Amino acid sequence: MLDAGARVFCGEGFAGANIDLIAVEAGVSRQTIYNHYGDKDKLFAAVVGEITERCTARAFAVLGTFPDHPADLEADLTDFAIRFIRNCVCDRDGKFLRKLIHMEGERHPELFASWRIGGPGKVWSALAARFARLAFAGFLDIDDPDVAARQFFSLIFTDLQIPSMFGEVLSDEELARSASIAVGTFLRAYGRRKAGAEQSRETALRA
C-alpha cells in the first residue's frame, strides 16, 4: 500500500499522482486508502516516512560492514563503497527518496526534516567516526573526518548521479568500476603519507 504509493508518487509527482491508480497498484479499493490515511497529503507523508525509515535503517546496516581492520585497504573500501551504493543509494528506496526530495523538498521541507537529521546527518557522522578510527590506526591520513566522509560519499556517487536521474539501471561492472575509481582517488587524497619509507610502499602499491 505504501509501496504502491511510493511508486506512483515517485513516478508522477505529488500533483500528478492519482489515488485511484495507487489503489489499483496496491490491490485495494480507494475507500480503504481514505479509511487508513485520511487524505492525499497524509498518505504522502506516510509514504515519505516509511521510505525514510527503511533508508536510514539500511544505511546503518551497511555501515556495520565497514572495514575497521582492513587486510587490503583499497579493496576493502571499494567493496564497502559498492555495498553502500547498491543498498542505500541506488536501490529503489534511495532513488525514490532522492527524487521525492527533489520534487517536493522545497514545497514541504518539514516532511524531509527527519530524513535530513536522521539520514545524512547521522550516517555521515558515523562514517566519519569509522574513518577517524582508520586514521588513528595509521591506515589513513585525515585532517577532518567529517569532510572525508562527505567527500567519500560524493566521490563514489560521481559517475552514477546522471544515469540515476534518468532511471537507468546500473550494471555490476559499471558500479564496481565507478567505486574503484572513486576509492583510488580517495586514497590518493587521504592515504597514509607520513613516513618516507611507508609512503614509498604506499605509492608503489598504488601504481
Place this chain on the structure above:
Amino acid sequence: MLDAGARVFCGEGFAGANIDLIAVEAGVSRQTIYNHYGDKDKLFAAVVGEITERCTARAFAVLGTFPDHPADLEADLTDFAIRFIRNCVCDRDGKFLRKLIHMEGERHPELFASWRIGGPGKVWSALAARFARLAFAGFLDIDDPDVAARQFFSLIFTDLQIPSMFGEVLSDEELARSASIAVGTFLRAYGRRKAGAEQSRETALRA
C-alpha cells in the same frame, strides 16, 4: 514568458503546473501562450530548451576563465570553482534544470538528451582538457583527466547538494569555504608529487 514557465514548472512539476498561473506570472493572457506554443507539452519543451541553452552557454563562458597559467594553483582553482558553482550550478537556471531533470527526466528523457550530450558531456571534456594542460605543464599529477574533471565537479558540489535540494540560498562564505575544502582535497589527490624537492615544496605550501 519562458521565464514564468520555468518558475511554475519548476515549482509545481509538469502535472501540477497551471497554464493560467504561468500566463499571470508572464503578464500575458492564456490565449497568447496557446498562440505561441500550441499546448502544454510544447511549452514545456520550449522552457527546457531555453534553460539548457543558457546553462551550457554560461558553463563555457566560465570555462574560459580557467586558470591555465596559475600563479597560486590552489587559490586560482578555488576561485574558478566558486565562479563555476555560482554561475552554472547554483544559479537559477542550474537549479531549475537539475530539478526539472529529476522530476521529468525519467518520463521525457528525449527532452534532456541535448542537455546530456551538450552539457555535462562537452563541459567535462573541456574541463578535462584544461586539467590535462595543467598536468602537462607540471602543475598536476593526473592519470585520467576525464575522471579528474568529473571528480573536481563532484567535490566542489559535495556540501551544496542538499541545501540546494531544499531551495536554500547559499551565502558567499559557505560557498567559498566549500570550494576551498574541495580544492584542497582535489590537490591532495592530484597535486604534483613526482620529484622529491618539488614535492616537499608543494607539501610545505599546502600546509
Place this chain on the structure above:
DNA sequence: GACGAATTGGACAAGTCTGTCTAAAAAAAT
C-alpha cells in the same frame, strides 16, 4: 488616420480528480 496582425478577456465543453456517501459483501472475532 487606417489597416492588418496580434492580444485580450471571457465563455465554454470535455475531461479528470478528490473526497464523501451508501449499501452490499467479506473477514474477523466472539
Place this chain on the structure above:
DNA sequence: ATTTTTTTAGACAGACTTGTCCAATTCGTC
C-alpha cells in the same frame, strides 16, 4: 453461528484544467 468490524464497488457533487472559440481591443506600421 452470530455479531462486529473492515473492505468493496459504485455513484456522486464539487472543484479544477486543458484547449477552443469568439468578439472586442490594442498595437505596430504604412
